[in-house]
Amino acid sequence: MPYDERMIAPMREELTRVGFKELRTAASVDEAVANLKGTTVIFINSVCGCAAGMARPGMVLALQNRNLPDHLATVFAGQDIEAVARVRQLLGDVPPSSPSIAIFKDGTPVWFMPRHQIEGRSALDVAKGITEAFEKHCRKGVAA
Numbered sequence: 001m002p003y004d005e006r007m008i009a010p011m012r013e014e015l016t017r018v019g020f021k022e023l024r025t026a027a028s029v030d031e032a033v034a035n036l037k038g039t040t041v042i043f044i045n046s047v048c049g050c051a052a053g054m055a056r057p058g059m060v061l062a063l064q065n066r067n068l069p070d071h072l073a074t075v076f077a078g079q080d081i082e083a084v085a086r087v088r089q090l091l092g093d094v095p096p097s098s099p100s101i102a103i104f105k106d107g108t109p110v111w112f113m114p115r116h117q118i119e120g121r122s123a124l125d126v127a128k129g130i131t132e133a134f135e136k137h138c139r140k141g142v143a144a
Contacts, residue, residue, distance in 0.1 A: 002079045008047060012076060014056045015043060018063055020072040026086035029075065033090055034107045038070030039138045042087055044100045045076045050119045051099040058118070058126025059101065065131045067138045069103060101130060103137050110137050 016022060020043060023029045032040055043059060045051060063072075075083040077098035088096050090109065097114035104110065111133045118126055 002081065003047060003076075005079070008076060008079055011045060011047060011052070011056070012074070015045065015059065015072075015074045018060055018072075020074040022080075023073050023075050023083045023087075024080045026082045029073075029083050029086040029090070032071065032073045033087075033104050036071050037106060039110075040071040040073060040104045041069040042102045042104065043072075043074040044084060044087060044098045044102070045074050046098040047078065048099065050115065054121055054123050054126045055099040055101070055118045057123035058130060061123060061127035062130035062134060065134050067134045067140050069134065069138045103133055105137060 012022060021032070023032055023042070029042075032042070043055075045056070075087055077084050084098070087102065088094070090104070091102060091112065092109065094109075094112055095114070097116070099118060100115055101113040102109055102111065113126075113129055113133070117129065
């Protein structure tokens with residue numbers, strides 16, 4: 001059963017206010033991943049404490065980097081059921097994990113940060129890991 005939308009709205013807003021587009025259906029995930037050229041970050045959001053204290057703040061910090069993805073998108077585990085399932089399908093053999101962060105390049109997954117690389121770390125440490133991925137996979141500029 002999905003979470004009460006009123007409960008998770010502030011958690012969604014942490015990402016949408018910095019430019020993330022919400023993907024709530026499988027079709028919107030397909031459009032974001034397959035039809036957009038360049039790099040697309042998909043943040044699998046969650047209600048857990050590591051999402052609140054480490055993953056979302058770490059992502060916001062990482063967006064201060066000089067190299068950024070072309071597109072920012074998010075799905076919410078436990079709420080956007082169809083969209084999350086589609087992202088996980090596109091990730092192939094990667095075990096389900098939330099929160100987690102994936103980078104797709106021209107529709108192909110090229111990087112993934114699972115929950116176990118987020119838990120127990122500081123937001124700064126998470127941001128460092130994301131920034132390193134941005135440096136490797138993204139171009140200089142501003143995310144769309």
